[in-house]
Amino acid sequence: MERPPISTAFPAADATAQVERWLQKIARGDKEALAALYQAYFRRLAAMLYPLLGHASSVEDVIQEGFIRLWHKAHTWQPQRGNGEAWMIALFRHLALDQLRSGKRRTTVSLQSEQEDMAMEDEVIVDVPAPDFPHERERIWHCLNQLEAQSRAAILLSYTQGYSHEELSQHFATPLGTLKSWVRRGMEKLRQCLCH
Structure with a gap:
């Protein structure tokens, strides 16, 4: 529900x-x-x-x-x-x-x-x-788990570990534009989830 x-x-x-x-x-x-x-x-x-x-x-x-x-x-x-x-x-x-x-x-x-x-x-x-931080943390993880695996991983590594898009592009062996698309789409879905 x-x-x-x-x-x-x-x-x-x-x-x-x-x-x-x-x-x-x-x-x-x-x-x-x-x-x-x-x-x-x-x-x-x-x-x-x-x-x-x-x-x-x-x-x-x-x-x-x-x-x-x-x-x-x-x-x-x-x-x-x-x-x-x-x-x-x-x-x-x-x-x-x-x-x-x-x-x-x-x-x-x-x-x-x-x-x-x-x-x-x-x-x-x-x-x-x-x-209410524990509640907010639970909401964030719920929303993160709704994302595609590559978007979730890229966002977590970027925002929690401070990796740049260039570093993540190398890590995932994917073109920079593709990596940025993963992050952008993931952040948009995360934003929609957190705002609802």
Whole structure:
């Protein structure tokens, strides 16, 4: 029996456009846009990062640092170079991979005074409930198991071990374009599964 779809503030097809509007507002200093983006993406980011990091506290640290970094760097996103949602997700993924590579928990790097960051965190982050990590982890694995074997393996190696597409292409002895198709199709199916 399938679960009923989770209601969202905006349709999935409009998600990228909405993220881009929020990024533009955040670049102009709009804290409400940051709060809206946080509320819309916290659970999804946590679901993406938890299998990679393995600890709720590490996931929360990366998400917190990521939104602080997003606040400071939203102005660097350029629409002509790619969509805003992919840019944002890459920011969080790179922070998580940096944390894994460093072998220790990262500390927040602040570009403003610590007091301003703490004030922003209190206003934006504290009011949002934390996700149910064990439930989210179960959902992720359920959705991963729905994927074709090569897509699942490529996604897991890429997102949990940090392998590049080029490295995976060599590992699987398959053309780079084919490998990218596996990942793209798998991520789309994973996204659909996690959004329902």
